[in-house]
Amino acid sequence: MARNERENGRIDADGGGGQADPNDTGKALQISFTVEDPEFFTMPWSATVTYRRNIAAWSERPCAENLNNYGVAPDPKVPVADTPDF
Secondary structure (H helix, E strand, O other), rough: HHHHHHHOOOOHHHOOOOOOOOOOOOOOOOEEEEEEOOOOOOOOOEEEEEEEOOOOOOOOOOHHHOOOOOOOOOOOOOOOOOOOOO
């Protein structure tokens, strides 16, 4: 885990990555994948993601309220009713 974080960095708690216990030696979930698409890539590429148990609970992030397009398009507006539905 330490080597992976040195080489690839780590998403901090504010970025949604949670905060893992650095002394935890328990199990983790590691996903390795390879993308092979000759129409869009000149060669296959691979990546690995490792998920460890967090110290604190992850914050809830509903999609309707997570309105960040991060520069690829204007941020969408949340629909708001003029009158309540009930």
